[in-house]
Amino acid sequence: MKILLFRRLTQILILVAFIVSNHYGLKLLLGDLSASSLFGAITFADPFALLQLILAGASVGMSVIIGAVIVAILYAVIAPRAFCAWVCPVNLFTDMAAKLREKLGFNKDAKLLNLPKNTRYYLLLAILVFSALLSLPVFESVSFVGMVQRGIIYLDIFVLAAIFVIIVFDMFVLPRGICGYICPLGAFYALLSKFSLIRISHDLSKCNKCAKCLKACPEPQVLSMVGHKSGFVTNSECISCGRCIDVCNDDAMKFSIRNLKEER
Amino acid sequence: MQNRREVLKFGLKAVALAAAGSFVWTKAVKADKLVLLRPPGAKNESEFLASCIRCGLCVEACPFDTLKLATLSSGVANGTPHFTPRETPCKLCEDIPCVVACPTNALDKILVSTNGELDINKARMGVAMIDTHSCIAYWGIRCDACYRDCPLIDKALKLEYRRNERTAKHAFLLPVVDMDVCTGCGVCERVCITQNPAIKIMPRDIVMGSVDQNYVKGWVEGDEKRLEGVDTNIKLDINKAKDYLNDGEL
Ligand code: SF4
Ligand code: SF4
Ligand code: SF4
Ligand code: SF4
Ligand code: SF4
Numbered sequence: 437m438k439i440l441l442f443r444r445l446t447q448i449l450i451l452v453a454f455i456v457s458n459h460y461g462l463k464l465l466l467g468d469l470s471a472s473s474l475f476g477a478i479t480f481a482d483p484f485a486l487l488q489l490i491l492a493g494a495s496v497g498m499s500v501i502i503g504a505v506i507v508a509i510l511y512a513v514i515a516p517r518a519f520c521a522w523v524c525p526v527n528l529f530t531d532m533a534a535k536l537r538e539k540l541g542f543n544k545d546a547k548l549l550n551l552p553k554n555t556r557y558y559l560l561l562a563i564l565v566f567s568a569l570l571s572l573p574v575f576e577s578v579s580f581v582g583m584v585q586r587g588i589i590y591l592d593i594f595v596l597a598a599i600f601v602i603i604v605f606d607m608f609v610l611p612r613g614i615c616g617y618i619c620p621l622g623a624f625y626a627l628l629s630k631f632s633l634i635r636i637s638h639d640l641s642k643c644n645k646c647a648k649c650l651k652a653c654p655e656p657q658v659l660s661m662v663g664h665k666s667g668f669v670t671n672s673e674c675i676s677c678g679r680c681i682d683v684c685n686d687d688a689m690k691f692s693i694r695n696l697k698e699e700r
Numbered sequence: 701m702q703n704r705r706e707v708l709k710f711g712l713k714a715v716a717l718a719a720a721g722s723f724v725w726t727k728a729v730k731a732d733k734l735v736l737l738r739p740p741g742a743k744n745e746s747e748f749l750a751s752c753i754r755c756g757l758c759v760e761a762c763p764f765d766t767l768k769l770a771t772l773s774s775g776v777a778n779g780t781p782h783f784t785p786r787e788t789p790c791k792l793c794e795d796i797p798c799v800v801a802c803p804t805n806a807l808d809k810i811l812v813s814t815n816g817e818l819d820i821n822k823a824r825m826g827v828a829m830i831d832t833h834s835c836i837a838y839w840g841i842r843c844d845a846c847y848r849d850c851p852l853i854d855k856a857l858k859l860e861y862r863r864n865e866r867t868a869k870h871a872f873l874l875p876v877v878d879m880d881v882c883t884g885c886g887v888c889e890r891v892c893i894t895q896n897p898a899i900k901i902m903p904r905d906i907v908m909g910s911v912d913q914n915y916v917k918g919w920v921e922g923d924e925k926r927l928e929g930v931d932t933n934i935k936l937d938i939n940k941a942k943d944y945l946n947d948g949e950l
Pocket of ligand 2: 739740761762763764765766767789790791792793796797798799
């Protein structure tokens, strides 16, 4: 439970920082998750959004390029998809949907839609190609991540409807559908953090094969080694949420620094 | 009991899916507005859409809360900044904070600068158009609200005096927009006294035409310079012209 608490705190505090800065004139963190200005001095930008802008042929300013590179490096070296579990507000609601699905007893219902796990990577590729072809940042034009984060940060009441649609989709259409199958931003971060350093590690000698971690994990395919061999979660589709650590009673899972040399 | 629970569950699921589905459907088919007026310094619409990262930093920077981010129902433009002059026009800040705040150059300083200095009067957010049917000044009634409040009074918005033949003793005081100077700030639209404003800001690319290079204003000194280097050797196909003249329709 401890990591989950930390995670929620980070996710919410970031949104609160944006809201108080934007609406009460503090110069803490202005803008939104697409691009922001920290203390009115440092610019951050969403590297995936910027990539689309550049492919669309925009001649953007230097500050935003540097800002996007900083963010990209940060996520590339820390943990896989740290954005998803620790920053993205959509995760708050897809997690809520998973919880509701279980609590209300819908978890045995058949899914209405069946998509291959790779859908998000195809979407990612299509977005990049079409951004260039249409001279338009294609994902930013329809991005549910953008809508939700902007809606919350700029206090637009319509965001509730978007959140409702996301929850309904994840509860009834395809469990864990948004973050696990569709979201191209999550796919982008998965590719970006292929070599990131902080990883979940599994200790077989402590594991009693209860499979609680597999049940709790939003991307269970990454835990394929659980119960078979010790080692790091090398698949960067792991969102580094630490749920597996929280639910394991035997201390068989923990965050540690991966040794890239030894893996070779 | 088990059965009742199942029915309830199914009902909840059906209602939720229908509600979510219809929301997405209505949003997909309905668009609030087809044209949006952009902040000062915005590049042309297609370039702007390609460059704006949708961060809202311009919206935040505007001290008058003029700018708003477009909502879900604005289609591909959702999340981009725009303003509605009738609600809050642009106050033409001299330091143009919205443009300075933009990290992506979607709002381009160069477009609102003269000799490297910010110059808000170069903003071309749109252009004011007067509906002479609804403007009461064109009826002969005295009203110059828009003219008085135009920040570029007598430059962007001028008064033209004309004799009122109907009464034969009054004058028309007619507001006239100079498209070359109007910034599209929308103050005139804001203050217009008619119920639905008789003067409105329209996007420039929709309103304005363009003239071929070969038309020269002979009375403007130096205008013929435009012809220098232009290929004036126009090849007319005489046979085609003959066919056209001999065509049965004429
Ligand atoms: S997968 Fe997409 S929506 Fe889900 S948490 Fe990651 S970025 Fe957010
Ligand atoms: S010029 Fe001033 S009033 Fe006009 S949009 Fe920019 S910040 Fe707002
Ligand atoms: S500051 Fe620039 S990039 Fe950000 S929303 Fe405004 S126009 Fe778009
Ligand atoms: S929009 Fe209206 S008020 Fe503004 S410069 Fe043009 S004519 Fe004047
Ligand atoms: S304020 Fe409206 S009605 Fe009055 S002169 Fe201007 S356009 Fe006409």
